[in-house]
Amino acid sequence: MSDMRQDQLALFSALFVRTDEATYAQLTAPDSWAALAARDSALALGQPPSFDAYRHFMNTMLTPGVPGALPPVESLYKDWGGHRAGLQHGQGYYLGDAAQHVRAVCEGLKIQVPDAFQAMPDHLVLLLELFEYLRVHAPAQDAADFAAHHFDWLGTYRDVLADRAGQRDDAALEEAAASYGQVLACIEEFVFAGVREARMREGHSLSEERSAEEVVLQ
């Protein structure tokens, strides 16, 4: 289980943080790709994007500063500062409340935010790593709380990615966006499964039928 989650996490990282061709090939080999879907998920993933398609998607859709790009950073898709914002309210800004909370969590856990992510501690990949850490080391409630507050934007994100890719009259991009949409669904599933597992570890009974969302938000 744990190994598989590590594999999944590695693949998510590769897809959302720039990766070289050899590593990408390794990570998207058929076995790894198949393992991406969580065990109990019914998701059909199709083929992974080719390296060229991945690179094209990365360059045009995920790279900060490129006009129209949508970097996978939570703050950009949430209100910036709640009631504290002075400078701006609204969406599309780095280092909003989401990022400030992640920073506070990292500080509390004595985890250093890597230099490259100073302006985006709420980058999807870091959120996933932090979640995994909490799943293993923290009380299940903490992992669930973190999941509820930091992965609730993925649905919106999936939609804007698809919309934006659709605006560009670029079939390769749309195809890659569809793959990424599925991967984002896998990520949600990965998180739900993680929360379930944490709760089971603590002896919660999950025998009663509850949706993954309910478990997360509990």
Added chain:
Amino acid sequence: MPRYGMMIDTRRCVGCFACRLACQMKNTLGPAEGFVHFEHLETGTYPNVDAEVVPLQCMHCEDAPCQHVCPTGATFTNEDGVVLVDESKCIGCKYCMVACPYGVRMIEEKSGVVEKCRFCWSDELGGPNSPSCVSTCIANARVFGDLDDPESEVSKAIAANDAKPIAGDLTKASIYYVR
């Protein structure tokens, strides 16, 4: 007790929108939201024309229609004559928006509360915290202060310019205009 009010001199205002921006920041409004609105009035025919910009915001009426219609008492006037909204009581029914003759009540997207200018009221300070529309105004078109103190800058300015509320005695507004 002071009774706070403002004078706006439209002879100076050039509609630069600085007040709207400063207000947005100070009051954590969204980029599409503003407590200050602008009426652009064009009069005359070419070449004898004039163009006046009239900034509008909550007039802090002594006789506040929005307060009268508020079913929960969310809109209230504090001891200093400032009309405020108790967020916890607002149910978003919008009666106040309909009742306000100046059209300056606004639904805040983040909270659903029907908000408005509060003269930058600060509970912590127990008074207005230097209204940002006044302090940023590049044409010095706004004066703020205590209407009950005849020596205040705003009282003197209103007297000197014979400033009047925009709609006369309609609601006993606390914002006076020179036009």
Added chain:
Amino acid sequence: MSKTMTRRGFLRTSAAGAALAAAGVVGYAEWQSGRAHADEGSAASGDVKRVSTLCNGCSNECGLWVNVRDGVIHTLEGNPDNPNSGGRMCGRGHGFAQMTYSADRLTQPMKRMENGEFEPISWDDAYAEISEKLMGIIEKNGPQSFAFIRDPRPNINFYAPRFTAALGSANIYTHGAACNLSLQSAYKHTVGGGFSADVENAKMIMFIGRSYADGITPASMKKLAELSVNGDAKIVIVDPRFNNSGHLADQWVPIRPGTDLAMLLAMSHVLIEEDLYDKSFVNDHVLGFYAFKKEVEQFTPEWASEICGVGADTIATLAREMAQAAPAAVIEPSWRAAFGCAHQNSFMTGRAVAAFNALLGNYGQKGGALITSSPSLGKLPASKFPEPPAAKGTRVGNKEYPLAVPFMGTNLAALKGALDGQIKAMFFYQSNAAKGYANPKVWEEGLGKCELVVDIDVQMSETAMLADYVLPECSYLERMEAVYTLGGKKHTVSLRDKAIDVIHPETRPADQIFRELSAACGVGKYFDFTVDELVEAQLATVGLTVDELREKGIVELPTSDFEYGKVPEFATPSGKIEFYSVTIGRAGLSPVITWQERKARPAEGEFYFVGGKQSVHSHTMTTGIESLMNISKDYHLERLWMNASDAKELGIAEGDTVEISSSEYTDKIDVHVTERLMPGVVFCPTHYGGSSPYLKQGYGFGICIPNFQPFDMEPGTGATMSQEFTVSIKKVGA
């Protein structure tokens, strides 16, 4: 079992942290309420850091106090001691600060790949590749194949010329050709340099095209408002449009675009003909008066009226009123507006403005035209700050456009150089040339021919999109810059300072970029100092320390020698105000100030076109700011203005969409029908019409004016002639 992954994550976690995880450091709700408690404490105790710095929302460099809360920009206020802000702050200043955290920002160096896409590149690789290409180009084609174009702000005015000279090139330009090159050059050749209007003391002031309410300097706006309300001064706005300062004016004089010169010559004619000019001033301080007098004999108000559309009586009366109010009467020097770079006669128009003020004898007088000095910092110690030798060659364009003021030059000559293969490498610093300096098609072609294009910017501008390498600077609130000196009646120094730490770790301030890039190019010895060291040394030359400046935000220097009533020195070849200029004659233009046509004139049914600024935007750089663009959208600021009678004739109502065409381009735009515009003229703001469909704010909103403009340059100065075109308008669907 894991077959493939030997994964190392990004986070370095520890077992020690794990224990803490149990201690409740994760909960979001607890974190938020903890912050709320902290806030309550801070509001009362004033626990907000205040940092003094300079705004960068336009080129005024207004002094600000920035309130920083928990390391995050919270609010901004004007610094009351600053002569430009006067303690106030305009809307775009507030709005521009939002760029700091914007998703639109560049966060890392970028390189354009063969397929046109950009990919991140490390700073070291970028420096290595850029320097290799640049030095290769210079080796093969000489240093004059390299050009640098910048928007001239204080810091880059130190670094860019130094860098360009260090590489042996004389090709250093500002954006001036698309700003106020024509009038600055005119003032230089007529009165020796720029002048300002003593607004607060004027008894009569005339603005030609210039509107303080649309191109804002807060302190100037405040002075004009005071003058309008409290003074008995007469304020006159000469403009085809009743602009947003119109409400403050006593008289609006609508005039055909590009014909201000005719009115100025006729006003001069009246002063001379009726003996109303200041003879003693003219005798003492003017060169070529008699040649001018002879020249303007023919330029009667009736003659001018035919050309400019202003009644002959109005022209004569205005001239007489100005003379009556003189010397406390002045024609304001303007900025870009009507004759900064608009027409082929803009340079001549600037000369006529300076000359008319001379006829009023107002130079140095209270309420007149002031020529003031600027403070100069002392020489930096050569051991630490060695000056590169001056470049040997002549700047490309200087020969063809010798009248361009040297500080600016004409960047369009560099573009021409790129088109004809003379310029092979071009650098830009925060100057969106490809969008606004001339027709964008031509820029695209010129940059396409360069072997190396490098752009330093905060966001991916249209120019950056055409670059081979884009080097991201941190925003103005995250960097310290070289000392800013401001002249005028008072002399001051101020400082752009770091209000917050650098947000994106792979963005760097300009000083660091130049230090590192120059080292890679082998000229690092000219940049072997940090900006802190530079500022310290600069301030030491005027006996100040950084701490003193930080505390006050601005410090006045005792060096101003300004006093009212003293006629200033005119830094012209003759030391006089030159109504006749040998230099200008040598450049192939009329040595005496005289009439010159605008170039493009409307055919039957066509319109004159006027562009202009709006208070909430700076060039095109603020159209990504959501709160500013919301204002533009809410109030339909993008619309094309048209006089109501013209609209009626064309069957156009408010909000209707029209097709607008020039010789170069056709686009669609909604119309604002108004009485505030001269018939036969249309007006449109110059900020909009973003060309990238992927930018969330700018695209599909308004039109891009330079698209309509033929590529051309003003004789003598090389200015862009931004309004030398006419348009035809057709209602869509009609």
